[in-house]
Amino acid sequence: MLKFIARRFVNYLILVFIATSLAYILGSLTLNPRARFEGRNPPLSQASIHAILHERNADPATPVLVRYGRWLKGVSHGDFGITINGNGTVADEIKRRAGVSLRLLILGTVAGAVLGVFTGVFGAVRQRKPFDVGSTVVSYVVLASPTVVSIIVIQTFFIWIGKHGGPLLPTAGEYDSNLHGLHFWTDRAVRLIMPTLTLGLFGLAFFSRYQRSAMLDVLGSDFLRTARAKGLTRRQALFKHGVRTALIPIVTFFAYSFGLLLTGATFTETLFNWNGMGKYLVESVQQHDVNAVAAVACFTAVLVLLSGLLSDVLYAALDPRVRTK
């Protein structure tokens, strides 16, 4: 088992390295950091533009592979370079932003996955009853909506609640720096509700579809009938044997879905004006900041692979055959 995980881990590390390198090289080829400094008022001299770009290892005149080598040397010491604006290192920026995104992603994913699995199981067990039909319709609509549309609908809904006597939740920002002490933290927790709901709703829709389908496959199986025959109650048989088996295919979807959730987080952070990694991705591409693009790519790849590793471990925990192999 440990050997299995170790082998997967090494494989994943290589993939992270290649993915990050690919992002750096692609970014160096397509982005144009020079454009940031040209056409400024007052204009910068060609020599100073060159000096700035050279200092930030972003001079298009240097061959891509030379820049890549220099960047790689820094990365091996944990140094992801300076931002294109020159106001600090990319690593500092990532440290500031990673927590914001992780909070959102972990809460959203866990809430979405857990609720999605339960919704799927109950939908399958009570097939074609009102709950099943309702959850199916909702998840179809959620999966058909671009994240932008879901967010606007959620914001409109909460504003409507606020207008009709309910609590008015702030729709933008991650925290309010004017507040102090306990108020600061309660305000911060309240601000989590809408963005988490956005991601959680997507996760709920996504996982409930697959879980329902997997559960329906299991419900007709012989081993569930055997479990009932040996004297388990319906509930015991369903949870001990049914849900556990039906979870196995879902666990593999978990790793794939994480990429989708990361994309969803980009929209969520932008529209709720959270300064997280997703927003940084958009900003770094718009600002032609190659170092930042590569760092965001590295962060994303690490997260996708951690979720892949997690799904490997869960898979082994659920399916004993994997462990003995």
Next chain:
Amino acid sequence: MSTSPQEIFEVAGPSTESPDASKQESVDAASLSRGRLILRRFFRQKLGVAGLIVLILMFLLAYLGPYLTHWKYTDFDQANILTGPSSSHFFGVDDIGRDVYARTLRGLQKSLIIGLVAAFLTTFFAAVMGSIAGYFGAKTDVVVVWVIDLLLVMPSFLLLAILSPVLSGRSWLWLVLLLSVFTWMVTGRVVRGMAMSLREREYVLAAKFMGVRPATIIRRHLLPNMASLLIVDFTINVGGTIVAETGLSFFGFGVQPPDVSMGTVLADEQNLATVYPHVFMFGAGLLVLTVLSVSVIGDALRDAIDPTSGASRL
């Protein structure tokens, strides 16, 4: 136990009852090709047919709808800024005087076309790469699987964002190409698995030993045998690419300025959405309805092609 011998007899063969009818039946079954059978099963499903009707209506709306109004998507009506829907402006006017109806339909045209073309290309790439990996196996397989793994590690949104500067000043067809290059992987895996089992079949082996070239075997024997999977996959991809394109264009990483798509329309209007819902909600509603109809069609098609598949239990 409760079925009488008579009933079994009825089901098993109406032939003895009336020979004429049985003749009619067998002729019917023979003339019914697989394609006709699938179509017939498809049209039996109300939800799928409803989806198809909605999709056709969307196409009609997108391409004929603009003739219903005299406003163009480039017009400015400064006198009616932010007014709601009216007989002149069907979906109202936005904050700088543009007719929302005309703009939405213009965006819908592009999004529908991008969805169809990109979905076709995605399925095409998946079919080609998957069957090459599955058919040849060995080192080719290792390389393709490795590429699939690598592309799955990087969310396609990130790669497309990095590559987006390439798009500026180029036609939207480039976007379509990039979208499909970075979204074929999951289907590619499934196709690879099918190709691996198909290559052991007698007819494939026979063709191989007769000296038929691999490209011909793939085209003549492998792909037709996965046609059903590929058709369903195409349908599902239409919805997926429309949503992906909307997301990219929303941030300016997709369709570039002279062109308008649902993504750019929604991006322009989203900051007004909570205050003036009419500016945003019509476009968003049409978009969601389109993607929804496509996914319902996909499910119905899967059932029609393979009645024992999971989706039939909806």
